[in-house]
Amino acid sequence: MANAKPRNVQTLIKQDRDLRFRSLETDPFESMMQRFDDAARRLNLEPGLYKVLRAPEKQLIVSIPIMRDSGEIEVFTGIRVQHNTSRGPGKGGLRFDLGVTLEEVNALAAWMTWKCAVVNLPFGGAKGGVICDPHALSAAELEKITRRYTSAIIDMLGPDSDVPAPDVNTNERVMAWIMDTYSMHKRHTVTAVVTGKPVEMGGSLGRREATGRGCLVTTKCALRHRKMKVKGATVAIQGFGNVGSTTARLMQQEGMKVIAVSDKSGGIHSQKGLDIEHCVEWVKEHRFLEGYPGAVQVTNEELLTLPCDVLVPAALENVITSKNADLVRAKIICEGANGPTTARADAILDRNGIYVIPDILANAGGVTVSYFEWVQDRGGYFWDEHTVNERLRIIMEKAFEEVAAMSEKHDVSMRIGAYMLAIERVAAVHRLRGMYA
Numbered sequence: 001m002a003n004a005k006p007r008n009v010q011t012l013i014k015q016d017r018d019l020r021f022r023s024l025e026t027d028p029f030e031s032m033m034q035r036f037d038d039a040a041r042r043l044n045l046e047p048g049l050y051k052v053l054r055a056p057e058k059q060l061i062v063s064i065p066i067m068r069d070s071g072e073i074e075v076f077t078g079i080r081v082q083h084n085t086s087r088g089p090g091k092g093g094l095r096f097d098l099g100v101t102l103e104e105v106n107a108l109a110a111w112m113t114w115k116c117a118v119v120n121l122p123f124g125g126a127k128g129g130v131i132c133d134p135h136a137l138s139a140a141e142l143e144k145i146t147r148r149y150t151s152a153i154i155d156m157l158g159p160d161s162d163v164p165a166p167d168v169n170t171n172e173r174v175m176a177w178i179m180d181t182y183s184m185h186k187r188h189t190v191t192a193v194v195t196g197k198p199v200e201m202g203g204s205l206g207r208r209e210a211t212g213r214g215c216l217v218t219t220k221c222a223l224r225h226r227k228m229k230v231k232g233a234t235v236a237i238q239g240f241g242n243v244g245s246t247t248a249r250l251m252q253q254e255g256m257k258v259i260a261v262s263d264k265s266g267g268i269h270s271q272k273g274l275d276i277e278h279c280v281e282w283v284k285e286h287r288f289l290e291g292y293p294g295a296v297q298v299t300n301e302e303l304l305t306l307p308c309d310v311l312v313p314a315a316l317e318n319v320i321t322s323k324n325a326d327l328v329r330a331k332i333i334c335e336g337a338n339g340p341t342t343a344r345a346d347a348i349l350d351r352n353g354i355y356v357i358p359d360i361l362a363n364a365g366g367v368t369v370s371y372f373e374w375v376q377d378r379g380g381y382f383w384d385e386h387t388v389n390e391r392l393r394i395i396m397e398k399a400f401e402e403v404a405a406m407s408e409k410h411d412v413s414m415r416i417g418a419y420m421l422a423i424e425r426v427a428a429v430h431r432l433r434g435m436y437a
């Protein structure tokens with residue numbers, strides 16, 4: 001930027017915002033930057049560090065040519081971004097989706113930097129994506145895409161540099177292909193290059209449930225803070241995939257009353273509480289919640305505005321916006337999904353006294369057990385599930401208390417408290433390491 005030297009971070013943030021195009025409320029990068037700017041301003045971050053921390057370190061866009069089952073050649077586009085690796089290797093998922101863009105991957109990579117710092121893991125933030133519709137591809141085609149993508153970005157990958165994990169539309173099987181492709185290139189087995197692998201090949205026990213378990217732990221902390229009871233607390237959950245269904249199951253096991261759940265097909269509601277095990281069985285058999293007997297149908301929009309103690313958005317980004325935030329009647333929101341609430345909605349929820357456990361804290365259980373998996377792979381010594389779950393609980397409770405203390409000290413929301421804690425931790429490492437130039 002050829003502007004005059006900014007005196008402080010406030011001036012720099014203003015210059016930067018004036019230069020950035022006026023984007024939509026739902027733009028993920030803008031959503032991340034608004035919280036980042038707010039926290040940086042309150043921390044009075046040095047202008048130089050502000051410039052370093054807002055910019056992704058490395059962005060790679062690759063072509064992925066594969067031969068389709070039909071014999072036709074198709075070329076897909078893959079992206080990998082490392083936002084910040086000052087605290088350790090880049091860590092972040094890989095998503096297969098038609099909506100993947102560089103802007104989105106940049107935002108998700110930055111979120112990973114802040115998330116890893118909130119739970120104090122020795123990782124930086126990264127993210128990857130392939131622009132494709134995985135539902136329109138065969139397993140053989142997905143394997144080709146995964147392997148070609150891995151070999152195209154292989155110079156970025158490695159247990160000490162960048163460690164992918166599953167995200168939207170990728171799973172244990174995709175991680176196994178990445179691990180195998182990377183290992184073939186390196187001429188020896190390298191389990192620690194990805195996390196979220198099958199347990200048989202170096203995955204961790206408890207990883208599959210970790211994000212939902214983290215949501216449960218942080219929700220219990222929030223209920224305690226609000227002096228509300230865990231037993232009997234009513235819960236509505238949007239999304240019934242890995243995060244949503246695990247959170248629902250674990251919360252029910254704790255004596256909470258899950259009154260509504262939903263998925264892509266719509267939602268179901270029962271004021272006396274749903275039988276979550278039965279819902280899980282139903283989805284196993286019928287793919288979606290649609291048609292589930294003995295409950296009232298609700299839309300996904302209606303679910304978000306049901307009166308309840310805890311609302312868990314665990315599906316998509318941007319579901320709570322300035323348009324519906326005023327209608328939310330939950331007392332606590334636990335953000336299982338990444339970016340379910342826009343920055344404009346934050347202000348409305350805050351004004352209405354709704355306690356938000358922000359995504360970079362609430363759903364950090366997944367990356368925490370990914371870290372455990374990486375540690376176990378590198379040590380070649382595996383822990384039992386009880387040990388994994390207990391260590392996860394300790395880390396999540398500590399992170400919750402640290403974020404709560406930050407938010408109380410600066411009289412800010414839990415979200416801005418979490419960003420302040422994270423930025424401070426990453427900035428501290430930059431100050432210690434100094435500038436290599």
Ligand code: NAD
Nearest residue numbers: 211239240241242243263264300314315336337338363366
């Ligand atoms: P998933 O694919 O297992 O499940 C997604 C669920 O959302 C499904 O039930 C799907 O039907 C539902 N859904 C999709 N479109 C919807 C719509 N328009 N309205 C309502 N529901 C819809 O995904 P997941 O792993 O559970 O991830 C969910 C969210 O949590 C994502 O934002 C993801 O980035 C985030 N997250 C996941 C993890 C993890 O470990 N899996 C960790 C951190 C954050």
